[in-house]
Amino acid sequence: MSAENLHDRSVHAPVEIHQDDGAVHVHIASAKFYVAIFLALVCLTLLTIGVAYVPLGKMNLVVAVVIASTKAALVATFFMHLRHEAKFNVLMFIGALLFIGVFFAYTMNDTERRGELDDAQGVEVFSETGKAAPGGQPVMSHEDDEHMPRHLATGGSEVK
Amino acid sequence: MSDAITSEAPGSDHEEHEHAHPKFLAHHFDTPAQQFDTAKLGMWAFLAQELLFFSGLFVAYGIYRSWYPETFAVCSHLLSRPMGGANTIVLLFSSWTAAMAVRCAQLGQQKNTSRFLIVTIICAFMFLFIKYLEYGHKFHEGLLPGNYFGHQYGGIFGSIPADAEVPDLPAKAHIYFGIYFIMTGVHALHVMVGIGVLIWIWRRNERGEFSKEYFTPVDIAALYWHLVDLIWIYLFPLLYLID
Numbered sequence: 298m299s300a301e302n303l304h305d306r307s308v309h310a311p312v313e314i315h316q317d318d319g320a321v322h323v324h325i326a327s328a329k330f331y332v333a334i335f336l337a338l339v340c341l342t343l344l345t346i347g348v349a350y351v352p353l354g355k356m357n358l359v360v361a362v363v364i365a366s367t368k369a370a371l372v373a374t375f376f377m378h379l380r381h382e383a384k385f386n387v388l389m390f391i392g393a394l395l396f397i398g399v400f401f402a403y404t405m406n407d408t409e410r411r412g413e414l415d416d417a418q419g420v421e422v423f424s425e426t427g428k429a430a431p432g433g434q435p436v437m438s439h440e441d442d443e444h445m446p447r448h449l450a451t452g453g454s455e456v457k
Numbered sequence: 458m459s460d461a462i463t464s465e466a467p468g469s470d471h472e473e474h475e476h477a478h479p480k481f482l483a484h485h486f487d488t489p490a491q492q493f494d495t496a497k498l499g500m501w502a503f504l505a506q507e508l509l510f511f512s513g514l515f516v517a518y519g520i521y522r523s524w525y526p527e528t529f530a531v532c533s534h535l536l537s538r539p540m541g542g543a544n545t546i547v548l549l550f551s552s553w554t555a556a557m558a559v560r561c562a563q564l565g566q567q568k569n570t571s572r573f574l575i576v577t578i579i580c581a582f583m584f585l586f587i588k589y590l591e592y593g594h595k596f597h598e599g600l601l602p603g604n605y606f607g608h609q610y611g612g613i614f615g616s617i618p619a620d621a622e623v624p625d626l627p628a629k630a631h632i633y634f635g636i637y638f639i640m641t642g643v644h645a646l647h648v649m650v651g652i653g654v655l656i657w658i659w660r661r662n663e664r665g666e667f668s669k670e671y672f673t674p675v676d677i678a679a680l681y682w683h684l685v686d687l688i689w690i691y692l693f694p695l696l697y698l699i700d
Contacts, residue, residue, distance in 0.1 A: 319487065319488025319489060319490050319491070320488070320489055320490060320670060321489050321490050321493045321670065321671075321673075322490070323563060325560060325563045325564065326560065328557065328560065331553060331556050331557055331560065332553070334553070334556075335549060335550065335552075335553035338549045338552075338553075339546060339549060342542070342545050342546065342549065342693075345693075345694050345698065346538070346542055346698065349694070349698035349699075349700070352700070357699070357700060358699075361694035361695065361698060362691075362694075362695075364694070365690050365691045365693075365694050365695075368690045369687050369690050369691070372552060372683055372686055372687055372690070373683070373687065375556075376552055376553070376555070376556040376679075376683050376686075377679075377680055377683045377684075378676075382497070382501070383494060383497065383498070385498070386497055386498060386501040389501050389502060389505045390501055390504065390505055390508075392505065393504075393505035393506075393508045393509055394508065396509065396512075397508060397509065397512040397515070400509075400512055400513075400516055401512075401515075401516055401519060404516050404519075404520065405516075405519060405520060405523065408520045408523070408524070409523060
């Protein structure tokens with residue numbers, strides 16, 4: 298271990314010029330670069346804490362998620378080397394994220410409309426007028442919990 | 458880069474054997490590059506699976522937060538922001554040290570690789586210790602998931618008399634704490650697994666198994682550790698920083 302110098306300049310192994318010698322060639326970023334990424338992550342953390350004290354209503358959640366996603370992108374792109382990763386591996390990672398989006402969209406499209414839709418039959422009331430929809434189930438009160446399907450919403454179990 | 462060997466003239470076999478067959482190269486791989494790419498492919502498939510696995514918890518979070526926004530806002534104030542923030546910094550720092558460990562391994566700097574791995578492991582323990590303090594506090598307050606909500610425990614085993622004060626919380630607070638404990642608990646489980654993996658990699662590095670030519674296990678272990686960091690990056694603002 299002769300040259301154990303942490304402050305080596307960025308070492309560019311020939312990634313583009315593939316001499317096909319079967320050896321592993323990777324891009325090696327400089328230590329300074331990694332420090333910069335870390336500092337950026339710390340700044341974004343402080344920012345997200347700061348923003349949490351600013352009342353922005355529903356935008357608070359959006360801002361928090363955007364900042365978190367920026368941090369996640371920094372970690373994935375540079376610490377996890379996605380920038381120099383094989384395209385197929387990147388595709389798998391991005392693909393997983395897209396499917397998480399599908400998961401969210403379909404699930405919450407349901408759960409956000411439980412008050413409007415019957416759990417088994419579909420249309421129950423017109424959300425605009427609140428009147429019973431033709432062919433729907435009789436409208437019952439949702440006093441216990443408007444979000445729960447009716448057969449589950451009996452007696453909220455509060456444990457004290 | 459490693460798909461060349463399929464249809465070559467007979468005699469290429471001999472050429473293959475002319476290459477030195479390094480000890481780290483498993484017999485079913487033609488080249489170190491092929492072995493490296495294969496390991497990376499497998500790891501990214503695993504990481505994609507991990508994201509999908511955690512996404513179930515995040516969707517549960519999304520549903521309940523949108524149903525009970527006030528409960529989530531009030532309950533998030535019962536978590537300790539300083540401790541959550543400190544843990545965020547600890548994990549980010551450990552992610553940096555993990556990336557540096559990989560860098561040193563890529564450069565063949567065995568000693569520095571070990572150093573950075575050890576710092577990463579120490580950070581992981583620090584994270585768990587802070588988490589332990591937080592959990593202990595929640596146990597003490599009776600801020601527990603589901604049916605355990607409102608039952609106060611002193612320490613892990615001792616119970617607190619029933620006349621102890623129960624904090625006045627909105628309905629469904631037990632749901633928030635159910636989500637809090639499961640999300641952070643599963644994450645903490647990943648931290649523990651990560652500690653085991655990192656210790657294993659550190660020992661192998663100490664034995665001199667890695668080199669400029671072969672640093673795949675360090676790389677793969679670090680990827681896992683970064684994923685643990687990724688999850689926490691979302692958990693912190695979503696659980697601790699509501700309003």
